[in-house]
Amino acid sequence: MDSYKIIASESVTEGHPDKICDQISDTILDAILAEDPDAHVACECFVTTGLVLIGGEITTTKPVIINYEEIVRSTIKEIGYDDSSIGFDYRGCAIINTIHSQSPDIAKGVRKGEKEEQGAGDQGIMYGYATNETPEYMPLPIVLAHKLTQRLTEVRKRGILPFLRPDGKSLVAVEYKNDIPFRIEAIVIAAQHIEEITNEEIKAGIQKEVIEKVVSKELVDDRTKIFINRTGRFVTGGPHGDAGLTGRKIIVDTYGGVDSHGGGAFSGKDPSKVDRSASYVARYAAKNVVASELADKCEIQISYAIGEPNPLAVNVECFGTEKVDIKKLKEVVLKVFDFKPGLIINHLKLKRPIYKKTSCYGHFGRNLPEFTWEKTDKINELKREVNL
Helix, strand or coil: CCCCCEEEEEEEECHHHHHHHHHHHHHHHHHHHHHCCCCCCEEEEEECCEEEEEEEECCCCCCCCCCCHHHHHHHHHHCCCEEECEEEECCCCCEEEEEECHHHHHHHHHCCCCCCCCCCCCEEEEEEECCCCCCCCHHHHHHHHHHHHHHHHHHHHHHCCCEEEEEEEEEEEEEEECCCEEEEEEEEEEEEEEECCCHHHHHHHHHHHHHHHHHHHHHHHHCCCCEECCCCCCCHHHHHHHEECCCCCCCHCCCCCCCCCCCCCCCCCCCCHHHHHHHHHHHHHHHHHHHHHHHHHCEEEECCCCCCCCCCEEEEEEEEEECCCCEEEEEEEEHHHCCCCCHHHHCCCHCCCCHHCCCCCCCCCCCCCHHHHHHHCHHHHHHHHCCC
């Protein structure tokens, strides 16, 4: 008997309050890593009407001069908040800086020994996931949700839909038959806009220039529900409409709720924090397993204790889709991939200023040169180890 299910995922634009914070935190991280790759950074941001608060722990190994105010204002300007009439703009917002040095107790555990013996920056559980249902090796709902919000931003910045403002969200619900996506159940778009525009114009513009440019006609049928600005009005948005905070969109950042997420967010954290680096290597391992056709789906779970270089446990789960014995597959994964924090950082080249690009539209499923964890360069090694 066939099985059916509907899975939904959401995304937000770079003008969403939480994503403003992620971008500011990661831009500060990049600025520090550009000067000192060995710096330890945990930078948080909070935004609301007329205010940006940055704080957290930053410790460098050499003198580094960072103009935090310039970073904050230039990031907000690039996003598109450049008009005081919409309640938030890069010129007029107040900036409060409460950044201080990292706790010496944490630094002691992280910095001991060479690369092989570098301890985890915190305790935690991290997950990586991959599926063969899309070319990106990502779940289809989150892939489409991200593409919709990216397109919302593109048509705003290019002037194709000049009535749009920076804040926006998308949601895509996909129906699966026997675990294979075959149609879209619903598409939801909420897009901030100027006041002098009708709801009919908004709907027509977004339907034509966003949805139809992103979503394949083969996935849409006469039962697909499309909701665009369902309340009829979205003029007040951004930090003027809702406060924002770094790390509050972790499911948007990963797999859209299709797979598990560990306890931590990514943005603003240097790679000594395993919340970030271990999540990246877990994705790297899972993606290579699926790309090697050793499984249709793969989840890697890794757990750490603070200050310890070796993970407490590494679990491999393929949900019954594995093509080889799961015990053998786990042995191979542990042989092919290094899960010590220092070795992860070294192999994936994570001490570079690459993180601003990760802060919007997902950390995974994007084949950018900086995203080393998206490479599928372990396929031959994995196949050789399982004797394929």
